[in-house]
Amino acid sequence: xxxxxxxxxxxxxxxxxxxxxxxxxxxxxxxxxxxxxxxxxxxxxxxxxxxxxxxxxxxxxxxxxxxxxxxxxxxxxxxxxxxxxxxxxxxxxxxxxxxxxxxxxxxxxxxxxxxxxxxxxxxxxxxxxxxxxxxxxxxxxxxxxxxxxxxxxxxxxxxxxxxxxxxxxxxxxxxxxxxxxxxxxxxxxxxxxxxxxxxxxxxxxxxxxxxxxxxxxxxxxxxxxxxxxxxxxxxxxxxxxxxxxxxxxxxxxxxxxxxxxxxxxxxxxxxxxxxxxxxxxxxxxxxxxxxxxxxxxxxxx
Amino acid sequence: xxxxxxxxxxxxxxxxxxxxxxxxxxxxxxxxxxxxxxxxxxxxxxxxxxxxxxxxxxxxxxxxxxxxxxxxxxxxxxxxxxxxxxxxxxxxxxxxxxxxxxxxxxxxxxxxxxxxxxxxxxxxxxxxxxxxxxxxxxxxxxxxxxxxxxxxxxxxxxxxxxxxxxxxxxxxxxxxxxxxxxxxxxxxxxxxxxxxxxxxxxxxxxxxxxxxxxxxxxxxxxxxxxxxxxxxxxxxxxxxxxxx
Numbered sequence: 001x002x003x004x005x006x007x008x009x010x011x012x013x014x015x016x017x018x019x020x021x022x023x024x025x026x027x028x029x030x031x032x033x034x035x036x037x038x039x040x041x042x043x044x045x046x047x048x049x050x051x052x053x054x055x056x057x058x059x060x061x062x063x064x065x066x067x068x069x070x071x072x073x074x075x076x077x078x079x080x081x082x083x084x085x086x087x088x089x090x091x092x093x094x095x096x097x098x099x100x101x102x103x104x105x106x107x108x109x110x111x112x113x114x115x116x117x118x119x120x121x122x123x124x125x126x127x128x129x130x131x132x133x134x135x136x137x138x139x140x141x142x143x144x145x146x147x148x149x150x151x152x153x154x155x156x157x158x159x160x161x162x163x164x165x166x167x168x169x170x171x172x173x174x175x176x177x178x179x180x181x182x183x184x185x186x187x188x189x190x191x192x193x194x195x196x197x198x199x200x201x202x203x204x205x206x207x208x209x210x211x212x213x214x215x216x217x218x219x220x221x222x223x224x225x226x227x228x229x230x231x232x233x234x235x236x237x238x239x240x241x242x243x244x245x246x247x248x249x250x251x252x253x254x255x256x257x258x259x260x261x262x263x264x265x266x267x268x269x270x271x272x273x274x275x276x277x278x279x280x281x282x283x284x285x286x287x288x289x290x291x292x293x294x295x296x297x298x299x300x301x
Numbered sequence: 302x303x304x305x306x307x308x309x310x311x312x313x314x315x316x317x318x319x320x321x322x323x324x325x326x327x328x329x330x331x332x333x334x335x336x337x338x339x340x341x342x343x344x345x346x347x348x349x350x351x352x353x354x355x356x357x358x359x360x361x362x363x364x365x366x367x368x369x370x371x372x373x374x375x376x377x378x379x380x381x382x383x384x385x386x387x388x389x390x391x392x393x394x395x396x397x398x399x400x401x402x403x404x405x406x407x408x409x410x411x412x413x414x415x416x417x418x419x420x421x422x423x424x425x426x427x428x429x430x431x432x433x434x435x436x437x438x439x440x441x442x443x444x445x446x447x448x449x450x451x452x453x454x455x456x457x458x459x460x461x462x463x464x465x466x467x468x469x470x471x472x473x474x475x476x477x478x479x480x481x482x483x484x485x486x487x488x489x490x491x492x493x494x495x496x497x498x499x500x501x502x503x504x505x506x507x508x509x510x511x512x513x514x515x516x517x518x519x520x521x522x523x524x525x526x527x528x529x530x531x532x533x534x535x536x537x538x539x540x541x542x543x544x545x
Contacts, residue, residue, distance in 0.1 A: 049545055086387050090543045104543060109389040120380030124317045136309040137388045165320060181384070 037100050039064045039189050039220035040085055045094035047080050054080045055243045057094065062222055062236075067215045069234030070224040071263070077243040078224040079117060082191050085222065086114045099188055110138045113182030117193045119174045120181075123167035127158055127177050130166060131184055138185035152180040155210060172203045179207070183214075190214065192223045196230065208233045231263040239267055246270040302393040310390070310398025311405070314372070318406065328368070328406060332360045332414040340422040353424045355478050355505040358437050361410050362444040362501065366469055369403055369448030370461045377452075382540070392537040400445055400533055407441025428508035432518055436508065439522050439529070440501045446532035447497075453539035472498035477506065497528035 040062035047055040054077045062068050070078050083089035084096050087104020096103035099111055121130045131149045140148045153162045156176040161169060166177055179195055192211075196204045208230070211221050215235070223234070231237050231251055239247040239254065247254050247270055251263065258266040318325055339356060343349040376382040385395060415433045418424040426433065451468060455461035475485065475493035482493050482503075493499045504521035507514040 088383055088387050088543055090545045106389070109387060112387070114384065114387050116380045116383065118380055120384045122313070122317060122381060123379070124320045125313070126320075129313070129316055133309060133313040134384075134388070137306060137385065137390045139389060 037064075038062055039099060040222065041095070041097040042081075042085075043095040045081070045084055045096055046092045047077075047084060047089060048092045049080065053243065055084070058243075058245060060238065060245055060248050062220065062238075064220050065215060065218050066235035067211050067221045067223060067233070068236045068238060069231055070222060070238045070240060071228060071231055071267070072226065072240035072246075074226050076240045078226075078240060079193055081240070082114075082193050082222065082224060086112065086191050088114075110185055111188045113185075113187035113190045115175075115178050115182045115190070115192045115195055117197070119178035121166050121174070121177050124165065126163050126165050127153065127169075127180075128162045130177060131180055134181045135184040138187075140185055148184055152183040155183055156180045157206065172199045175199065176203075176207070179210075187219070189220045190222070192221065194224050194226065196225060196227070204230075228262070228264040228267060237263070239263075239270060241267075241271055241274070244274070246274060302391040302397065306390055306394040307397040307401060310394055311401035314399055314402035315405065318402075324368075328364065328410055329413050331364060332357075332410060333417045335360050336414060336418045336422060336424075340418075340424075349422070350425045351509060352478060353418060353422070354426055354433055354509045355476075355502045357414060357418055357424075357433060358440040358501050358505045359473065359476075359478075359498070361407060361414060361437055362440040362498065363465070363469060364410075365403055365407055365441045365444030366448045367462070367465060369399065369445045370452040370455065370464060371458065373399065373449055373452040374455055374458060374461050383544075386540065386542045392540045395540065396449055396533050396537040399449055400442065400529075403445040404438070404442050407445065408438050411437030411441060426509050427512045428510075428514035428518070432508045432514060433505070436501065436504045436518060436522065439525050442529050443497055443501060443525055443532075446529040446536065449536035450532045450539065453536065469498075472496045475499065476502040478502055497525055500524045500528075 038061040040060075042061070043059050045055055045058040046053070058081065070081065072078055080089060084091055085098055085103055087096075087098070087108065098108055101108050122133075125133070128149055131152055132145055135145055135148045135152075149162075153159055156179055158173065158176055158180065161173060166174065169177065175195060175198075179192070182190060182192070190211075196207055199207065211223060212233070215221055223230075231254075234251065236250055237247060237254055238245060246267070247257070249257065254263065254266050255261070258269040260266040260269050336353065336357065339353060340349045343352075373382075376385075382395075386392070411434050415430070415437055419430055419433070447468070451464050452461055455464060475482070475489055475496060476498045477493065482490055482499060485493060500521040504514075504518045504525075507517040507521070511517065
């Protein structure tokens with residue numbers, strides 16, 4: 001189904017190698033035998049929303065062709081970070097580079113798929129009509145439109161509902177339409193904000209199946225979740241809390257570093273360590289009125 | 302901006318309307334019903350012939366203003382606008398697509414309402430009847446453009462709906478229909494000179510009274526179209542790819 005993924009004109013596949021003296025970047029280059037530039041490179045990203053510092057200064061890399069899970073409690077800044085990567089978030093400072101280009105640049109708009117937390121599709125159009133429009137917008141050629149729509153409808157297993165009005169679909173089907181709308185034109189990077197929230201276990205498993213398959217085809221996926229047990233399905237984890245990265249590692253790496261058996265416990269351990277560090281050195285200076293946005297109790301909930 | 306994407310966006314908006322037959326019916330029937338009511342109210346007097354044409358421009362203007370404000374507000378609230386702006390769609394394609402789609406709807410609406418007013422209600426104007434349709438279409442476009450622009454400032458549906466009494470009714474009060482514009486107090490006359498609906502109604506009034514109205518109407522329409530283009534441009538400028 002995805003074998004012909006690059007055959008469509010929407011699939012630009014320029015790879016720009018970025019040479020940077022940044023230490024973390026070189027560190028990453030050493031680890032990554034493929035030698036590609038990372039899919040996402042963030043340095044000192046600072047975001048202020050409504051007078052509150054949401055991201056005080058993030059630095060991280062996301063390697064290509066992997067499923068990277070962005071995990072953390074509600075309100076920790078996951079959505080803000082994703083919006084910054086997509087280029088729709090006003091940022092106060094720092095650098096965000098996506099697929100070798102500055103985030104938000106015009107050239108990226110057809111190489112990147114973004115699924116917001118709430119399904120953002122037209123409720124008064126059918127599944128097919130929605131996907132056809134979004135395919136046109138990303139520049140799929142007229143002759144390839146029907147095939148492209150068929151392809152993504154099949155990818156999210158909505159074949160039986162393709163002519164149903166989106167407003168009449170169930171919640172799970174709705175989020176799959178929203179995902180399908182991001183798949184048209186075969187983007188190289190998918191940014192998915194809580195795509196599995198509120199879905200039943202079978203659907204969640206199916207969606208993660210789709211993500212894995214896409215990663216196998218070279219697509220990079222940044223997937224956020226506040227459900228820690230989805231960590232086992234990711235190649236790499238970004239554990240986030242109150243605008244700060246607690247961990248940027250593989251699942252095994254996180255478990256080894258904390259000596260805990262599950263991600264949830266590892267997360268809590270990391271939170272405790274961060275708080276102890278704060279207590280001894282005082283709260284981190286430049287972040288302004290940050291403070292914890294969620295207690296360990298909320299994380300468990 | 303690409304004509305292909307503007308047309309694709311317009312087609313999408315029209316497809317949404319097609320799935321909502323009740324709205325389509327209301328769009329076509331309501332102006333006719335209002336005109337019919339007006340004719341009935343003024344039965345046996347010459348007043349319908351005098352204000353029928355101006356109101357033929359005003360009713361569709363109101364309807365298109367409301368429809369457009371709500372439609373764009375829905376795009377903002379549902380996240381589809383944010384999705385589109387993260388994709389390779391020019392802001393002008395988005396705004397132009399809406400203007401094109403609603404312009405087409407407006408043309409049909411104006412044709413239906415004008416035909417009904419002339420042939421069923423017996424609206425009698427001195428000027429040429431086809432001018433009524435042209436002016437009504439331009440008035441609808443004005444409503445669409447104003448709705449596109451103002452909806453940027455509405456955070457909720459409640460606000461959007463109230464923009465009608467706040468920004469449209471004052472134009473109606475000053476447009477010369479209740480009191481000839483020349484007879485208004487100076488400050489109000491100057492104000493009415495810079496409001497687009499005044500020129501829309503001036504044009505309809507010319508058609509009502511003047512058998513050779515085409516020239517005057519042409520100039521009024523140029524002024525209204527300048528407003529339309531400016532409002533659409535301003536509407537596009539209110540769309541932000543990056544938001545706080």
